[in-house]
Amino acid sequence: MGVLSRNSVTILDVARLARCSITTVSRVLNNSSHKVNEETRKRVLEAIRELDYRPNALAKSLLSKRTMTIGAVVPDISNPYYAEVVRGIQDTADQEGYTVLIQNTDRSSDRLRRGIHILREKNVDGFIFTGGLHGMERIGELLCELKERTVVIGRLEEEFPSVRVDNEQASILAAEHLVQKGYHRIAYVSGALYSTTMVDRLEGFRKALKQFNLPETPGYIQEGKQTLESGYEAMRRLLSLPEKPEAILFANDQMLFGAMKALSERGLRVPKDFAVIGFDNVPLCSYFDPTITSIEIPKYELGQAATRLLFSLIRGENPQTPLWFPVRLIERESTSASKLRSMDRQKGKKLPTF
Amino acid sequence: MGVLSRNSVTILDVARLARCSITTVSRVLNNSSHKVNEETRKRVLEAIRELDYRPNALAKSLLSKRTMTIGAVVPDISNPYYAEVVRGIQDTADQEGYTVLIQNTDRSSDRLRRGIHILREKNVDGFIFTGGLHGMERIGELLCELKERTVVIGRLEEEFPSVRVDNEQASILAAEHLVQKGYHRIAYVSGALYSTTMVDRLEGFRKALKQFNLPETPGYIQEGKQTLESGYEAMRRLLSLPEKPEAILFANDQMLFGAMKALSERGLRVPKDFAVIGFDNVPLCSYFDPTITSIEIPKYELGQAATRLLFSLIRGENPQTPLWFPVRLIERESTSASKLRSMDRQKGKKLPTF
DNA sequence: TGAGCCATGGAAAAGGTTTTCCTTGCAATG
DNA sequence: CATTGCAAGGAAAACCTTTTCCATGGCTCA
16 A cells, blocks of 8 residues: 555556556456456556556546546536435436536526537536526537437427426426315416426416416416525515415425515415415425425436436437426425414414424 | 537548648647648638537547546535535636536545545546545545645645635624623534534534633533434424523524424524524525524635635645635524514514515 | 758657457367 | 467557657748
């Protein structure tokens, strides 16, 4: 051990120390089928340990045309939703010895383009896209030879293999839940519509209005930006409407949390005065007061499945796609029968509900 | 344009098309000082465009021993604190044409070791560590030749250049604030003590107790795990003590949010029944109800400064270090004079306070 | 006329692997 | 004894660049 050499040690150094050729060292290293004498192998292994030799991945990649690296393009890593997806990707990649190179787009198509170029130049073995940009010019052209090694989480361009949840259906599910609870005047706060996810969720809400014969009141559909602040402002706009909604569906939990502030500022309470329901089911939902009903998206699993799908592509297989994942509604206090709850709270008797 | 070739095009292809040697192509590519005829240059550029040629970064790196990639080792990317630090790193690296390879350690020293090995194998040009592991065997040995191209955010091993905040002083600041507000029975909820940050914050709290002559009640210092759940449980333990604290300092905001649930379950209110104060000042602090007093850590700036420090190291400079960053206390409702606030809320007259 | 300089271009080495192909020596088989 | 086959090892090509060094031809200046 030891010998913390300043400049890195190469396979040649090992060969010299083990008194053999670099070919033999390479064979031991990759335990190739070509036989090597047990004694020689010992010497080589000893030399490797002695020098703390590690093969240079660059040289290896140059030859094998495999970098064991995949690129992930995400809109915003500090959003808990994508953070969880990325975890799924990283863990799964790691299991197969792959590394993940993450590019933030900040939801700008310029940065998206730039990110793709960087990743291509770094010779990634495949791409995972998430948080698709809606209405951006065709992405396929930028990918070139990597086009066949690209998977999408969600919906981007139809040609790509993808891993998805049915966001339209999810919105309908949420609306149905509210209807069953007896709410009719339902508002919707959307995220920015350059994301296909946001487009689908909004579309689903519109369909639900029709399906359940709900009124479509002007101003009941607000568009925001998937941030706390944007949710806060959207809520204030809703509160300034002449005829207030009874329940609000938010296209993501962040916006909902922001909106809660607008409510409490007015002394309004959930679920007594409004029912609210979110999207994504981030961890805070079960810790907020009141706990928040939300549509659970299997974030980690999406990342995991996308990565597995990509590996299957890399292996040259022809996997079935799209892969659909189920969503489910997690009911919590924010949509529970209102009168009952507010009494409980006053008596300070609430039990833990996660 | 076009010709979306299946297998990548090399500098040789360009040379052939432009009827010159690869040397010449390389020269126009890196516009070297060696003169090349204007007409030839035209032909080369035309060929490059025609074939959509992009130099292979792998081959370039193999030669130059520079990968234009830096490695970042973080405990948990889905923690909003580290997400923000990473943003600072990525943005800054990007400006200089560098890419960032992120390794999650999940706070396990095994995964830390593994992460370092992977990054070394990928030939990163430098390391940034954050969320130092306390009491782990010396990390320097794992870094070998990269030891001189490593910076730390926080405190890890004294020999490394670092970018820091004074966490001890920050805890004292928080305690002082509570004392000034008239609180004396102060509890502290710590994160897991394998993080040097958490060690320092706790140490600061202990010093503050002495400095302000506060009682050190048994059970008033709880240790948890920097998660919502852990904060919830710590709070429940505090609430079961015979003599309850008046104010609680949390070693991070996540734990504080978790604790809020434990409080509301008991019908207890902040700041009426308890004052609470957090650490990190994540965005939600200003949107929670009540808004949360927290110690602001310049997360993005820490990442930014660390990256700049690293670049300075890579350039062979000998920068001054450690670099200290200021913290400040952001006062919000969770520690404001209690009687007043609770009246406001009942009248529904509260104004927006961020 | 010849020496030296400049503009332009190419050949080849280097970087660290893996892999293909070849060599050597020895044992077994006829 | 001659032939075949196998175990073990090495040489060299290939991967794609950049960079150093050399070659050529034309021009200027003494």
